Amino acid sequence: MTDVYGHLFQKVLYPSWESGLRRRPTLTHLAELERTQWASLDELNRIQEVELGKLLRHAYESTPYYRRCFDEMSAHPHDIRAVEDLAKLPLMTRDEATDTLDERTSLKPPLPDIRKMTSGTTGRPLTFAYDRGSEYWRQAAKLRGYGWAGYHPGDRTLHFWGSVASVQAQRARARVKQELDHLLRRETYVNCANLSEAALEQAVSKIRRVRPSIIVCYAQAGAALARYIVESKKRDWDDIVVISAAERLFPADRAVMTEAFGPGVFETYGSREVMLIAAECPSHEGLHVSMENLVVEVLVREDGGVRVAKPGELGEVVVTDLHNYGAPFIRYVNGDLAIALPDERCSCGRSLKRLAAIEGRVNDTLRDGAGRPVPGMFFAVLFSTLADKVRRFQVVQRKDRSIELKLVPGSAFDDSLLATVRTNCEKFLPGVDLRTEVVPDIPVPPSGKHRVIMVES
Numbered sequence: 001m002t003d004v005y006g007h008l009f010q011k012v013l014y015p016s017w018e019s020g021l022r023r024r025p026t027l028t029h030l031a032e033l034e035r036t037q038w039a040s041l042d043e044l045n046r047i048q049e050v051e052l053g054k055l056l057r058h059a060y061e062s063t064p065y066y067r068r069c070f071d072e073m074s075a076h077p078h079d080i081r082a083v084e085d086l087a088k089l090p091l092m093t094r095d096e097a098t099d100t101l102d103e104r105t106s107l108k109p110p111l112p113d114i115r116k117m118t119s120g121t122t123g124r125p126l127t128f129a130y131d132r133g134s135e136y137w138r139q140a141a142k143l144r145g146y147g148w149a150g151y152h153p154g155d156r157t158l159h160f161w162g163s164v165a166s167v168q169a170q171r172a173r174a175r176v177k178q179e180l181d182h183l184l185r186r187e188t189y190v191n192c193a194n195l196s197e198a199a200l201e202q203a204v205s206k207i208r209r210v211r212p213s214i215i216v217c218y219a220q221a222g223a224a225l226a227r228y229i230v231e232s233k234k235r236d237w238d239d240i241v242v243i244s245a246a247e248r249l250f251p252a253d254r255a256v257m258t259e260a261f262g263p264g265v266f267e268t269y270g271s272r273e274v275m276l277i278a279a280e281c282p283s284h285e286g287l288h289v290s291m292e293n294l295v296v297e298v299l300v301r302e303d304g305g306v307r308v309a310k311p312g313e314l315g316e317v318v319v320t321d322l323h324n325y326g327a328p329f330i331r332y333v334n335g336d337l338a339i340a341l342p343d344e345r346c347s348c349g350r351s352l353k354r355l356a357a358i359e360g361r362v363n364d365t366l367r368d369g370a371g372r373p374v375p376g377m378f379f380a381v382l383f384s385t386l387a388d389k390v391r392r393f394q395v396v397q398r399k400d401r402s403i404e405l406k407l408v409p410g411s412a413f414d415d416s417l418l419a420t421v422r423t424n425c426e427k428f429l430p431g432v433d434l435r436t437e438v439v440p441d442i443p444v445p446p447s448g449k450h451r452v453i454m455v456e457s
């Protein structure tokens with residue numbers, strides 16, 4: 001069936017709105033990104049070097065923080081010639097990013113027009129800022145990345161998403177504007193902060209009514225919805241593309257989403273601070289980094305220093321935002337762990353660097369009784385093999401290392417499951433006191449992000 005509105009929106013309404021009415025350069029950037037995604041790695045590296053040079057000069061000339069950074073090293077931005085030279089600059093942790101916001105804020109245009117906060121689910125909320133120019137690049141990078149999944153502005157889209165708007169209690173006028181915006185774009189929003197059976201049933205009715213071609217969801221919420229659909233045999237639709245965002249997509253979750261919606265499941269990785277960091281292409285061989293907008297390093301701490309992770313090795317994600325001049329983010333350690341892939345062209349033909357997988361957050365690491373680290377992934381892997389028995393779970397490790405495990409039972413749940421869990425915990429987390437609790441539901445915070453592993457520090 002020809003989607004006349006979708007075509008009209010994409011070809012006429014959206015361009016005139018973005019480029020004309022709002023005079024936004026988003027589409028100019030998008031056209032550029034559509035071209036450079038096919039560039040060689042050499043060309044992409046050159047683009048990064050040019051943009052990095054501009055950013056560092058601006059940061060040095062316009063922010064007290066970076067002026068001091070360079071002065072303390074007796075260095076100047078022109079000492080950073082290649083992306084590898086970034087290693088000469090210090091890393092910035094989340095806490096440092098919070099503490100230095102004022103000092104990192106540009107005193108000369110472009111000034112930061114946009115201020116936001118992270119949700120704080122991972123500790124102290126981080127306030128950050130950026131200029132409008134950076135926003136256009138963010139939007140363009142997101143459109144390109146979502147485009148790999150087949151998304152175009154104007155497509156009938158259902159967002160199973162956390163309601164940040166309601167959390168921040170927007171003014172009514174802004175809300176009306178946003179709703180109109182969603183309507184014109186044919187985007188339906190369903191709040192995923194509620195994952196009760198009644199709420200999941202409502203989401204299914206929405207899918208039946210809206211008949212979206214794309215579902216954009218938080219990974220955990222999308223997986224809960226998919227599990228409900230599969231268990232209660234609700235699927236009566238053709239394939240729907242799923243774009244999973246905001247949280248790590250575990251293999252078992254991808255499998256159940258495939259069953260509920262079809263094979264087009266695309267993982268994306270982003271954060272509020274910089275938006276889309278990487279996204280899966282149709283080859284599904286890792287996530288391509290938005291290299292023209294961000295420099296993404298994967299680093300390993302070793303012997304008191306840091307080095308670049310080898311391909312296949314797990315490391316900390318470090319981001320430099322090439323277009324945020326308002327309050328630059330240079331070598332920001334965002335708290336995520338990822339595995340880098342070798343710099344080889346993907347079978348899709350793109351040379352954009354790739355991340356193999358996002359392995360959750362640094363503070364997802366559990367400790368056994370002797371204090372040895374155990375990846376929080378352990379529980380995800382365990383429950384991925386027991387998906388029909390456990391619908392959702394949540395692990396909290398207290399300061400005394402005891403673990404509280406909550407389980408929402410699936411259709412095939414029985415008491416033997418608890419014994420299986422206990423045996424595995426004794427094996428992989430020796431010396432830890434485990435308390436399990438079977439619950440009808442695990443409340444999701446208003447942000448809609450369901451954290452499966454929480455470690456008290």
Ligand SMILES: [Zn+2]
Nearest residue numbers: 281283346348
């Ligand atoms: Zn690819």
